[in-house]
Amino acid sequence: MWKWETEGTPKGVVVIVHNLLEHHGRYAWFITRLRRDGYHVIMGDLPGQGQTSRVNRGHIESFDVYGEKVLKWIEVAEEYQMPVFLIGVGLGGLIVTNLLENVDLKLEGVVLLSPLFGFQNTVTTRKNFLVSGLSSISKEAKFDMNIPLEDLTRVQENIDELKKDTLMVQKVSFNLYKSDYRIYEERRWNKFIRLETYR
Numbered sequence: 001m002w003k004w005e006t007e008g009t010p011k012g013v014v015v016i017v018h019n020l021l022e023h024h025g026r027y028a029w030f031i032t033r034l035r036r037d038g039y040h041v042i043m044g045d046l047p048g049q050g051q052t053s054r055v056n057r058g059h060i061e062s063f064d065v066y067g068e069k070v071l072k073w074i075e076v077a078e079e080y081q082m083p084v085f086l087i088g089v090g091l092g093g094l095i096v097t098n099l100l101e102n103v104d105l106k107l108e109g110v111v112l113l114s115p116l117f118g119f120q121n122t123v124t125t126r127k128n129f130l131v132s133g134l135s136s137i138s139k140e141a142k143f144d145m146n147i148p149l150e151d152l153t154r155v156q157e158n159i160d161e162l163k164k165d166t167l168m169v170q171k172v173s174f175n176l177y178k179s180d181y182r183i184y185e186e187r188r189w190n191k192f193i194r195l196e197t198y199r
Helices: 024-036 064-078 091-102 121-134 156-164 174-189
Strands: 002-004 012-017 039-043 084-089 109-113 142-144 171-173
Touching: 002 024, 012 024, 012 064, 012 091, 024 039, 039 064, 064 084, 064 091, 084 091, 091 109, 091 174, 142 174, 171 174
Parallel strands: 012 039, 012 084, 084 109
Antiparallel strands: 002 039, 142 171
């Protein structure tokens, strides 16, 4: 986990939860912008991704490890005793909504950017067929997600950077995929969560 503090008068603290396959380094421009706008930023790499593990990159034991990690980031943000905002991107959005349903969080606001509330049917069918076979071998057995880089960004310069980024996860374990997919399925059938809103 890393902390970046604004050089100006702070307005609050933003905790960012990144997307599947990514790491905190992909958000450097966003972190810089938030700091310039007066916010401290807390962010780390999710378990099994980025710099958290070289050996087990692409693997987690259960979806719960994501929430446990994010709760630690929120605790650090609360130490500033300022308004805390939580931003979830893709998988991060799924993690955030799961936390909101199960934990009483004192947040000033929540932003979900393209939360992982759906899989493309063709990809889902193929992956589910594949991982059902892998489960009999090992929950740590890995397969390539085959997600085109163009699905992650439309900016050619960013696509070129992604191709060179050695911290991007290329393969995920059966267990990571099934853990994420199980929570996605729960979300699909329970689409609404109750949030208190203030103006």
